[in-house]
């Protein structure tokens with residue numbers, strides 16, 4: 379059997395059945411980026427309410443977390459980049475696509491705006507934050523996540539990384555009041571995530587398996603074969619690295635390094651016209 383067909387068979391096994399579920403759970407735990415984000419969004423989700431707009435929703439990987447707390451969950455995407463980066467994958471779809479400049483909604487029409495790992499992909503982040511603020515109702519809630527340290531992805535549409543100060547500035551310029559700013563892990567999470575990404579993508583070539591398991595959904599579909607002979611040492615190494623990173627971050631926290639930040643902001647009511 380060739381590398382490619384072995385990899386394809388492994389992908390099929392891992393994407394279904396009890397073995398697939400267990401593998402999925404373990405891979406979620408090993409995926410430091412994904413597990414931090416999922417945990418933080420799960421904690422924040424009960425604060426979402428009313429009509430929610432997910433800006434740059436991709437395949438809506440967090441819809442199941444927010445859906446129980448809101449009346450409506452709508453996703454909007456920039457047609458151009460969505461087509462290029464999500465074209466062949468199997469997940470959810472946006473409800474609206476637009477030109478990437480003016481969100482196709484009336485002002486003050488959403489109670490909650492969500493935007494997860496989008497701000498690095500637009501050449502004009504200040505305009506996008508202003509647009510998100512415009513469509514928020516008075517007292518509306520924004521939950522936004524952006525990377526501070528993450529490998530190049532979705533190239534060439536990968537423009538920026540964000541410090542908490544830049545995020546605060548962008549919000550201030552859009553009349554939003556930041557009420558919470560939390561880092562996603564510390565130094566050892568960053569190191570662990572980078573090592574594990576290298577092992578998974580550059581050594582074991584597990585992109586196709588990961589995509590069959592619903593991960594890397596926003597990346598182009600991969601059809602390269604898994605280097606299955608590396609898995610007996612790559613897989614335990616990745617589990618050990620994830621465990622070590624989690625443990626060391628607790629013992630030796632370093633607030634100057636993180637994968638990124640999740641912020642919560644509020645749109646203060648506009649002053650009434652005299």
Ligand SMILES: C[S@@+](CC[C@H](N)C(=O)[O-])C[C@H]1O[C@@H](n2cnc3c(N)ncnc32)[C@H](O)[C@@H]1O
Pocket residue numbers: 433434435436437438439454455456458459460461463464478479493494495496499500506532596
């Ligand atoms: C890294 S993906 C994240 C997708 C999804 N939020 C997630 O967490 O899986 C970035 C997404 O931002 C979208 N995007 C880029 N510029 C945008 C813009 N100006 N408005 C809305 N979406 C945009 C891209 O099409 C892409 O789907």
